[in-house]
Each structure stands twice: as structure tokens, then as C-alpha cells.
Amino acid sequence: MTSPQYRQVPAQVDLPALEHAVLDFWREQKIFTKSLEQSEGRPEWVFYEGPPTANGMPGAHHIEARVFKDVFPRFRTMQGYHVGRKAGWDCHGLPVELAVEKELGFNGKKDIEAYGIAEFNAKCRESVTRHTDAFAELTTRMGYWVDLDDAYRTMDPEYVESVWWSLKEIFNKGLLVQDHRVAPWCPRCGTGLSDHELAQGYETVVDPSVFVRFPLTSGPLAGEAALLIWTTTPWTLISNTAVGAHPDVTYAVATNGEEKLVVAQALVEKALGEGWEPTGQTFTGREMERWTYERPFAFLDFPAEAHYVVNADYVTTEDGTGLVHQSPAFGADDLLVCKAYGLPVVNPVRPDGTFEEDLPLVGGVFFKKADEALTEDLKDRGLLFRHVPYEHSYPHCWRCHTALLYYAQPSWYIRTTAVKERLLEENEKTN
Template structure:
């Protein structure tokens, strides 16, 4: 006999199921029944305990729960310890917000020990709240004995791993240019950088050629703040470059740039007349130039400034690339190749150090206008505008990143690459292309 279904009340049904599971201790009984089955070991990729769960974390746990239930229903003894990520900057940034901190200096005033204790308190309180939320979704995990990254058992395992890497000569400290968050004052992995559209300067700058009156190499950049750290100019060895006599407002000067880009550069600079004097292959551009901001950054006058060859130069903008080895990944590699000074006059807080001369104490992004004004005063600013482009931000605090040459610890993965590739072949990946 058919019975007419009543109104579906999701909340009421959910409460009944949870009550039943609690009364009969369903989770523990199912696990006990499977204890002799083949083991299925699950590692919970842990969420940060920074607040309430959201759709992403809910979806993540529901998918995992579905797979674990499937394995359990097929007789597997599922080892399913829950996990919580309770250390690192995501927690710190949240606590800094609660305490009203603006910089790392505030943490020092508050006391590092006090701050760590506050972070632990914050992480543990949100763990309890998030556990209840996941349980309300019906997720079955070992919630009573989760692994937590703030516990010694986890921290000691991380140190043990580093110790083993050190014993195998896989741990090294070296100078590298890295993504850097000046607010968090820490390096950021490439995978942690979030990109969004920002408006930045788009400027063409003239670098005075040494021993050639009124002659300039033209570069383009969106980061004028790196000009105080300029060490070299890169050109492509196989591109054609030109020396062109150009006139605007009845004033003539000789400019050097890629031939293919001449028309656009002259348009940007609003030159009325021009004449090509010489065409040169990039590999033949043996040019020394003067530091454009040597009058503001005295240390710049102690460095030689020359043109170097680089295959990464593209036929865009001017074809001449401003190189600051302390503030760019390609720049750094070029600097190492040619043994150039790795000049980085910027501190971890994103402010110029004493090495930056008159710019000392300025935050780099706030210094863009000052740098451009100083270049304009010396008649070295060919053209200035704005560009809307994708730029990297810290995923934790949303601050625009900078590139900084700093001493960092690295694992020499290249030494393990072949072995890692062999091990990968033994793993079943879902999907196959992963």
C-alpha cells in the first residue's frame, strides 16, 4: 500500500540522524567492525583554524567523507585522524587584526611569548567551533584525537625531517630573490601569490651613456622604486638596435632602443622629428652608462653600469631592460651570470635602507612618485603614464608583494629530482594527468 509522503524537513531529519548516531555511537562501532579489514590510511589535508568553515572547506570535507564511507562500506579499516593547521601567518594575521596591530614592531612591543600564547588560544578556540560545524555536516573522522600542527609531536617531526636533510647535505642557505610581503615581512611561495588588477606607473626612462654627450639608453618599467637599485641594462643579442637623433620642443638628443619599437617610443615621448644614425646588433652594444640616480644614491656611483646580453629580453616597450639584481628573478640570475653586485637597498619592511641614500626610510611603493620627480628634474623621464595590469599580492593580508634578495634556507630538490620522478611512477593519481 502506497503512503503519501509528508513534507520533507531537512533540519528535523538531520537532527534525528545525529541523535541516533550519538545514541548508538555509530562512528566507533563501524570502525570496530572493520578493524580486521585491509587498512586504508587517510591523511587529512588540514584546514587553518582561522574562523568558521566556508563553502570551500565544506566541499573539501564532504568529498573526503564520501570516499572514506565508500572504503568503509567495502570492508576497509579506515584510519581517519582529523587534522588542523594551527601555525603560521594565517593565524598570526588574524590575531594581529584582533589586537589591532599594524606591523611586526607591534608584536615586539606586545612580547613574542605573549603573542604566541594568544595565537594558540585563537587557534584552539576556532578548532572547537569548526569541529562542531564539520560534525553537523555529517563528516565522520576521528575528531577526539586530531593531529594539530602546534603540538610537539608535529613540530618535532618537521625538525626531524630537516635534520635528515641536513645529514644528507640537502639543506643549504643562500641568497635568492623571492616573493616578499613587506607587511608580513616574510617570503611567499609562488603558489601563495594571488593576482589581481592594479594601476601602476608605466614609464620610459633615459639612462645617460658614459662618454657620449646627450646620448641615452631608453628603458621601460612599472616599478620606478627599483631604479635606485639599478645595476645594468639587458638587451637581446640578436635584436637590431638603433641610435636615433630625435627632437622635441626644439631640443635634440640621441636615443638607443630596439629598431622594431622605435615608432612607438618616439610617439610616447612626443618627438616631432627623428633620424636613424646607426643600426647595431644587440651583441655589439658595448655600452657603459651613468647611474640615473647617482646624485640621490651615492653608493650607485661605486658600481660600474654596463649593457649585457640576455635571451629573456622581448621585443616589447624599448627592447632594453632595466636590471636590478636585488629586485627581480631574471635580474638576479643575470647578475649571478655576470658577477654583478646584488644591490638590494630595501629592508624586510619594504622601506629603503641607508644604502638607498636620500630615499632612506621611504616605503618603496610610496616612493614611486618621488623617484619619478627626481628623474624628471634631471630630464631623464622620457614619458610617464599608467597601466592596469595583473600584479601579485600576499594571499594572507592582500598586500602587494615586492621582489627582494634575501638569505633563505633551501632544500636542494634538484639532487633528488630523478629519484622523485621514479617514486611518482609508483603512485596512482586521480585523475591520471595529475
């Protein structure tokens, strides 16, 4: 039995041919345009495409996103809405810059400045629309209805203005604030990374794990014992500012008959190894607060009193020595603790990841490459207790695979937490 409305389906169906027939029909009859004309005057359901970056060829992942972008407008149209659908192109940001840098054989900001910022921007502008044709073809072929002829571009002045306008509104509401925070920083790209980006770039590396003596200069053990600290980033010892001890942890003095070292009681055996015995003398972290010590490298000027024991609740006795070297410019926990004591934030590493030129031993050296010379120097001065290679996962830039710095940088933040409840309320209204 055949119905007059439907053509008979042959036993062997050529699906691509079928799709082309439908697409041809849509194109010839201008079905998308007609569907918009037909629904003119009905309640609006607005759709602006979250724009793809067209400086690369479209891939399978674009198809998935575009299916979703198509399904909802179609569904709303069927529910009786007028759904204008505006396509867009994302023209800004590091993906674009990075692709152009690669093309020009550049290696960071300096190369861009030498080439000329205006010239570089022109190249970027040219690059962002390079593959819009391929995107248009994919869009049409997969049957995604969107107005590509009147697309918005994030590099158009009108769009940029609207972003500045939003930022100004946020500023007027007092939600735009500048703050120093330790955040992951890529010294090659010259930019901070979000937590989300950070999660994408962990790589297993071998770093030096060093145990270092910090001779005490005040308190009951002054001149006769040293604090022992553990770190896998010897390059941060240059900016050592304090030593963190947990106020409630008991620290023990131990000796090998020749010298005395202070570590957490629970870690005497693990940290010091054979031949070391507790002397019986113990102190709580609270009792040790403000004991001063001799810093490992005296290269930097500190604008305020520093280099003493501070109390820090985050210190554990799980590994290391229970005494934690503090370098507030390079650790979020360190920064919090040191801020509470009014300690200065001293940072000898420049944004490109190299040490300031005038420093002994490491001037101009990339931070990750400074470990060896510093460890060697500690050894020569009798401050190195132990040095072993340590395999661990360390965050690297997902874009360029450079080892990241945890770096205190002044940055602008939007205080979204201040309007969190309101945001959640508004979300409740959305389905």
C-alpha cells in the first residue's frame, strides 16, 4: 500500500544522496528564510552563536557543538517562537596569536614587538577569517540553519565596544578589583593560566629534591642547631622569606654526634635516615615562632624584617621535614601566610622566567635551569643535607609545553562571588 504523500523508499538507500536532495530542496526553496518569515511577529527566542575560531580547519568536535546549536532553535521554532539565528566568528585570544606566531617562526612576545604590534595584529586579522569558507561548507552540509551572511565578529569595533561597556558596568558596581595572587604563569606565552587550563598540562618530570640546613640565629638553639627544610624547587630558595611550622606539631632536635638538626618529631627517621638520634629536646611550632635563621642565599634586599619561623596551619608531617620553606612570590599558601605576618613579597624572576640580570650565580638564567648551580653552591657551603632526583608531575603550559611558574602578579579580577546568589537565582529561571 502506498500513500500519495510519500515516495517509495528503494531497498538500497544511498543516504548521502538523500541528504543532498534534502539540502538542495532547502536551498532552492529558501526554506530557512521562509521559516523565519513565517514566524515573523511571534515571541522572540534569541540565538547568537557562541562563535568558533576560524583560523584552523573545522573538525569533528565542531559538528557536535553545531548539532546542539541547531537542535534548540529548531525546537523553539516548532514551539511557536521566532528564532533569528546569528552566526559569529571568534577573532581574539591566544589560539589566534599562537597560530600566527608559529607561522612566522616567532618565540614569544619579544619577537612580536620586534616585528611590530600593528603588523602582527594585521596578520592575526587575516588569519581569523582564513577558514570561514570551510566552516560555511561544513555548516551547510550538516544542515545547520544559521545566518552566516550577517555574522558578528569579535574583532569588530561594535563588538569590542560592547565588551568594554560590560566591563565598565562591572566597574561601576565595584566588582572589578586588582589583587596580587599567585597564579600559574607561562613565561613563554607571557600570560596567566586558569585552573581549567592548568589541569590540561601536567607532565612527569624529574626535579632535584633537596634538604637544606637553615642555621638558627636566635632562640634557645641559636648557634648550635639548624632547621632542616625540604624543597623540589631550589630556585625559589633565593627568595626564601620565612619557614613555616605548624603551631601544634612537635618538633624534635636530633643529632648524629656532630651536628644538631630540627625536624618534626614524626619525621626524624624518614627525613634524616640512619645514624640520627633525638636529643630529647622538643618544641611546638608555636614555641618556635619568630626564631630567626640564616637564609640560604643573601642575594636580595628585603624591605622589611624577614627570615624567621612563622606559624602555618597548612603544614603537614606527611613528607619532607614538617618545616616548610616560604617564598611568597611563588606559592599561594606561602603568600597567605607571609601576608599575615606582614612579610615582604620579593620576586627576583622576571615575567619571561629568567632571573634578574645582576644576581650572582643565576643572573639571566631561566628559573628551571638555575637549580643545578644553586644546589652546587649550597653543597660547597655545607648547607646541603641531601640531594636526590625526584620524579613528580609538574604543570606545563598546554599550549607550548613550557614549565609553568607559580607567580605573584597583579591582575584584575571580577568578584563573581559577590553576586553568586543572584546568578544561581537567575539560573533557576532558565531551562
